[in-house]
Amino acid sequence: MASINQNFLKLSAGYLFPEIARRVNAYASAHPDRAANIIRCGIGDVTEPLPAVAVAALHEGANDLADRKRFRGYGPPTGHEFVREAIAQSEFRDRGMQIANDEIFLSDGSKPDASNFLRILGNENRVAVPDPVYPVYVDTNVMAGRTGACDASDRYTGLIYMDGTPSNGFVPKPPSERADVVYLCFPNNPTGATISRGELQAWVDWAQANDALLLFDAAYEAFIRDESIPRSIFEIPGARSCAVEFRSFSKNGGFTGLRCGYTVVPKEVTGSCPDGKRIPLHGLWMRHWGTCSNGVSWPVQRAAAALCTPEGRRQMRELTDFYLENARILRASVEELGLQCWGGVHAPYVWLKCPDGLGSWQAFDQLLHASQLVVTPGAGFGRCGEGFIRVSAFNSQDNVIEAGKRLRSLVAAAV
Numbered sequence: 071m072a073s074i075n076q077n078f079l080k081l082s083a084g085y086l087f088p089e090i091a092r093r094v095n096a097y098a099s100a101h102p103d104r105a106a107n108i109i110r111c112g113i114g115d116v117t118e119p120l121p122a123v124a125v126a127a128l129h130e131g132a133n134d135l136a137d138r139k140r141f142r143g144y145g146p147p148t149g150h151e152f153v154r155e156a157i158a159q160s161e162f163r164d165r166g167m168q169i170a171n172d173e174i175f176l177s178d179g180s181k182p183d184a185s186n187f188l189r190i191l192g193n194e195n196r197v198a199v200p201d202p203v204y205p206v207y208v209d210t211n212v213m214a215g216r217t218g219a220c221d222a223s224d225r226y227t228g229l230i231y232m233d234g235t236p237s238n239g240f241v242p243k244p245p246s247e248r249a250d251v252v253y254l255c256f257p258n259n260p261t262g263a264t265i266s267r268g269e270l271q272a273w274v275d276w277a278q279a280n281d282a283l284l285l286f287d288a289a290y291e292a293f294i295r296d297e298s299i300p301r302s303i304f305e306i307p308g309a310r311s312c313a314v315e316f317r318s319f320s321k322n323g324g325f326t327g328l329r330c331g332y333t334v335v336p337k338e339v340t341g342s343c344p345d346g347k348r349i350p351l352h353g354l355w356m357r358h359w360g361t362c363s364n365g366v367s368w369p370v371q372r373a374a375a376a377l378c379t380p381e382g383r384r385q386m387r388e389l390t391d392f393y394l395e396n397a398r399i400l401r402a403s404v405e406e407l408g409l410q411c412w413g414g415v416h417a418p419y420v421w422l423k424c425p426d427g428l429g430s431w432q433a434f435d436q437l438l439h440a441s442q443l444v445v446t447p448g449a450g451f452g453r454c455g456e457g458f459i460r461v462s463a464f465n466s467q468d469n470v471i472e473a474g475k476r477l478r479s480l481v482a483a484a485v
Contacts, residue, residue: 080212082220086205086450087113093434094444104442109469109476111400111462112444114259114418116324118392120373121385124323127376131369142368147359149176149332153371156378157332161317167304169334175355176366176374179331180289180316184253185210186362187285187314187333190354191251191341198230198249200242202260202451202458204287207253224453233454234261240412240421241265244276252277254303255287257294260451260460261421262397262413264299270306277312283339283351284313289331292322292390294416302334310336314351321393321418321464322386323377330366330374393418396463396470403474404461407481418463421448425481433459433480441476 090112098105119125134140148154154174162169177183184206193216199207211217211229218227225231230249232242240263244252254273256265265273277284284303291301303309318331325331335355340348359365366374376382394416401414404422411422424433430447437443437459446462448455461477463470 075213075215077213077215077217080217080219080226081209082224086446089450090434090444090446094438097438107442108438108444109442109465109473110444111465111470111473112446112460114321114462114464116321116326116393116464117466118324118389120324120328121377121382121389123376123379123382123385124325124328124373127372128328128369131367131372134372135368145365145368145371147363147365148172148356149174149365150371153375156375160378160383162302162304162334165302165305167302169304169336173334173336173352175333175335175359176371177331177333177363178329178366179320179325180287180318180333181206181331183316183331183333184285184287186358187316187355188214188216190351190358191283195250196228196230196248198232198245198252200234200253200255200258201225201231201453202234202240202448202455203231203253204255204259205451208452231452234258234263235454236410236412236423239263241269244273244280248280249282251283251285253285253287255289256300257290257417258413259287259290260419260446260448260455261458262415262417262419263421264294264296264416267298267300267306270300270303274303274306274308274312278308281342282312283341284309286313286315288315289318290321290417291317292386293394293418295394296416299416304334304336311338314339319374319377322390323374324389325370325373328370328373330370390418392467393463396465396467399467399470400461400463400474403477407477409481414463420461420463421458422461424448424457424459428457428480430456430459437476437480440479440482443473443476443479 154171157174158169158171230245234240234242240261286303303313315334319325335352337352397414400420404411414420430449434447446460448458
């Protein structure tokens with residue numbers, strides 16, 4: 071009989087977003103007359119069409135596969151050279167960061183990259199995560215066996231939790247105890263917080279001093295409009311020796327249904343063996359891809375490369391501007407209600423404090439049942455998320471304007 075990975079049994083509940091979908095589907099089934107009125111501002115899924123340059127490249131890529139002379143089969147598992155060069159040049163070298171083509175590893179998105187990267191790291195590592203936290207960081211470490219059980223405080227033993235609160239602007243400080251691997255995400259999901267150059271430099275300095283690895287999730291970097299705010303950890307001196315960065319085309323290029331992202335692994339960053347020998351993570355990550363993947367599909371790679379052209383970057387800017395305007399509308403609606411909020415600037419999420427007396431899931435249910443508005447309960451992002459909800463700007467502008475009006479039922483419920 072096949073035995074199971076019992077670490078999966080430690081998981082305290084279902085993954086957050088399927089649980090939201092379950093509740094919404096149950097409500098829609100019980101109230102079919104209201105189902106069509108539901109506005110979904112929960113999961114961060116894009117709604118607008120792909121940029122025209124990506125669509126054209128997809129067609130061209132499909133035509134390549136229909137022509138014997140241009141046909142492409144297996145490609146390099148880490149991505150075709152022209153795509154890696156386009157990314158390294160447009161996203162890094164043009165912005166003053168010296169990232170080599172072969173330090174770019176193409177994938178089907180930053181979510182699987184953040185999960186799969188754990189395969190090349192030992193289970194003895196002490197891992198630190200922010201709270202509120204993107205659930206993937208926690209759940210995949212549980213699945214890998216790096217934690218104990220979930221305790222009474224709804225935290226897993228063995229993990230180090232770094233509290234993000236209104237008092238620190240949801241930018242946690244380095245932990246006082248030893249941590250070998252630390253997850254950072256800015257602009258932050260779920261809070262929308264950004265990190266200053268000085269704060270990120272402090273993290274890099276800490277990682278160097280403590281021989282720690284920073285896993286930096288920059289999936290939302292394209293929403294930053296202030297040049298003083300770092301969009302990549304590799305803008306920070308010293309980061310090449312202690313950091314890995316995850317990137318995605320999901321939000322800036324609308325690729326949530328197309329799937330393409332990449333990880334940046336500098337050749338200088340290393341891990342240690344029990345005998346003290348240092349091993350470059352770049353070679354281990356290369357070995358992982360050579361064994362476990364045949365790469366991203368040819369049409370999708372062509373579309374990704376097209377986004378890195380001057381016209382592609384212009385169209386991505388238009389797309390992210392659209393969602394940022396939605397975020398501005400949502401934030402203004404929340405502020406008009408007198409509720410405290412974060413994000414909505416340089417980020418596509420508005421993170422708001424629930425009115426007194428309402429918990430996160432209570433607020434979720436109130437908005438769903440009273441206003442047919444779907445949001446994300448902050449408690450699903452960790453203990454520090456209780457008492458908050460996340461509202462996504464990924465929707466049509468008409469829906470966002472209406473969502474802002476429907477948030478009023480949240481205040482009415484607390485009166």
